[in-house]
Amino acid sequence: MKVLVVDDEPLAQQRLQHLLTGMSDVDEVLVANNGLQAIDSCQLNKPEVVLLDIRMPGMDGLEAARHISAMEKVPAIIFITAYDEYALDAFKVHAVDYLLKPVREEKLKASLLHACQLNRAQLSAISAQPNCRSNITAKISGNIKLIPVSDILFFQAEQKYVTVKYHDGETIIEDTLKDLQVEFQELFIRIHRNALVAKQYVTGIHKDNEGRSFVTLKDSDKSLEISRRHLSSVKKLITSL
Numbered sequence: 001m002k003v004l005v006v007d008d009e010p011l012a013q014q015r016l017q018h019l020l021t022g023m024s025d026v027d028e029v030l031v032a033n034n035g036l037q038a039i040d041s042c043q044l045n046k047p048e049v050v051l052l053d054i055r056m057p058g059m060d061g062l063e064a065a066r067h068i069s070a071m072e073k074v075p076a077i078i079f080i081t082a083y084d085e086y087a088l089d090a091f092k093v094h095a096v097d098y099l100l101k102p103v104r105e106e107k108l109k110a111s112l113l114h115a116c117q118l119n120r121a122q123l124s125a126i127s128a129q130p131n132c133r134s135n136i137t138a139k140i141s142g143n144i145k146l147i148p149v150s151d152i153l154f155f156q157a158e159q160k161y162v163t164v165k166y167h168d169g170e171t172i173i174e175d176t177l178k179d180l181q182v183e184f185q186e187l188f189i190r191i192h193r194n195a196l197v198a199k200q201y202v203t204g205i206h207k208d209n210e211g212r213s214f215v216t217l218k219d220s221d222k223s224l225e226i227s228r229r230h231l232s233s234v235k236k237l238i239t240s241l
Helices: 010-021 035-045 061-068 088-093 105-113 120-127 177-183 228-240
Strands: 002-006 028-032 049-053 076-081 098-100 135-140 143-148 152-158 161-166 169-173 188-192 195-198 202-207 213-217 224-226
Touching (some): 002 010, 002 035, 010 028, 028 035, 035 061, 035 143, 049 061, 135 169, 143 161, 152 177, 177 188, 177 195, 188 228, 202 228, 224 228
Parallel strands (some): 002 028, 002 049, 049 076
Antiparallel strands (some): 152 195, 202 213
8 A cells, every 4th residue: 555654753754654664565655744745645646545643833634634535535544643632532432543652563554454534424523623724625627726714805605505715716615604604703704694704804894876785805806795684793893903
């Protein structure tokens, strides 16, 4: 099998490489230093198994796993951590495999033997972790594109799809507006049953000739309608800015 080792600690990364290289079932060992490199390597090299450190600077292992799981060919993911209290109860309940540092050879062999793709319950366990993502995943031509949350102006639902508008363009994503609102409630505000806007880009409110209210956004010439139900909360936000 082809195995990808993802760890920001060089010594831990080298130890796993050494252990894997001596195993007869492992044909190739790839390495990545962080979550973003892990995603790129998975798309390019398509490993069967990813040994993924949980705590890493920038994008941690939990978020990286969510993005990797959106790919067409999803590898088995085995989490690696030095912190046995770090979300392991949730993983154990849903049978997500994990190894504690320092990784022992016999434990690693057993995990590789039973490695399998994450199922829906396991993905739910990962998604339920308290930290919100720093990027949104969009599928484009079979590959995934990461859109930094800080670049997103708004999410808008149209029929069965959600469109994300960001500085460099817009695209359709698979997340629901309801889930996005829960995850990013500190960063986005609901202005309508079909729209969430980034608080940091809200600049004001204007009305049309029919008395309907619209929010204006920095760096965007598109005005989004505010429903009466959400008008007061938008006004409070603008007052606080």
